[in-house]
Amino acid sequence: MSYKKRNDGRDFNETRPIEAKVGVIKRADGSAMFRIGNTVAYVAVYGPRELYPKFLQNPEKGVLRVNYNMMPFSGSGERVRPGPSRRSKEISYVTEKALLPVLNLAEWPNAVVDVFIELPQTDAGTRCAGICAASMALADAGIEMKDMVAAISVGRVDDKLVVDLNYEEEAYDGEVADIPVAVIPSTGEVSLLQMDGEISKEDLMKVLELAKETAVKINEIQKEALKKKFEVQ
């Protein structure tokens, strides 16, 4: 048994169709939507604003606080149960760590930037969609950041190296490696790297190259979406 053709007819290095939009939540200081295939992420950014309780404050620089949440009706209900869980806490934490290297919050001591990631519809690759949307929303909120973060999941399905796994591929009956990667495009640095499954060293290096190439393309879409908000009608 080998994986000859992708179940949705894509090329092995092709992502699902991407759509990005900025300014979707009017009352938020910054907001964005990022859709990749059937996975949809909405992000609202609030702040910098006052941070209480006081012991959470950092007098040297502002604090970033990320909350990742799958909505109760999202997903197919097969594997991941939506709602607060150990998993969503972990993803909130790694998203925070993926975004922090580009942010400069030194101007905002004792303050907080709140990032809320909500997923109304999920089909694998949620943390990557969340990171992509979050960096657009942070830019929209006018926070100083040296670059935006683009994230994509790459991996291996049987013997094939693939970009942007959907849920069917993730649940493929065979050997699967699912590797979400977040890349800072201007420097090529990686700010998030996780893996589910196993992969050889050679394949990992190849697949990371694929991830970097794809991240640059995603970054173009992010930038375009941000500029579109200010276009003359």
Add this chain to the structure above:
Amino acid sequence: MSELKVKDKDIVVPGDIVAEGIDFLPSYGTYRLGDNILANRLGLIKIEGKVIKLIPLSGKYLPKKNDIIVGKVIDVNFSGWRVDTNSAYSAMLGLKDATSDFVRRGADLTKFYDIGDYMVAEIINVTSQNLIDLTLKGPGLRKVRGGRIITINPNKVPRVIGKQGSMVTIIKQSTGCQIIVGQNGVIWLEGTPQGEILAVRTIEKIEQESHISGLTERVQKFLEENKLESKVN
């Protein structure tokens, strides 16, 4: 060999390359990475000779010394008042900076300013931790009564005021409103009900369209058109 990658007044997003080569100098909102100059915010590019500057389009108000702001009293304590500044930090208005009256120890300070009152105040000091001191001693600094308060994006305040107050003067003349624009994006205005509504709509229009050139003409046209309508009714 240095080359500009954008035109004056172009919109850039974090991570955009603004210029290549070492002949240009990065100023506010831009930084150097290797040979290139990149944007680190969302905003409009301003090229002044060799210096490249960025005018932000979004972001929260960052308190600055000598700014005139419109604030709201949120707490009263023994020695003064705590004032919300529409930023991540609240300000302190000391008794000595608020009034020249003699105030007996332990007197009820709500007689002067109560919770919920709005005031036009000047920032006299901002510390490294963004602790803010206010004063009400100065021309035009006072508590405001009546009218209405609206909040706009603080980055648009210079557009609403205009060069030497030209824009706000136009609005004042055609709506018959009294208007005070705080640097923190809080605006107090008072006039006839129709005048107030027109002024609010005009300010909202400026906020939305300020990055598109020919703003003053459009605002004048808008005010003229709507002035006629109110006469017909």
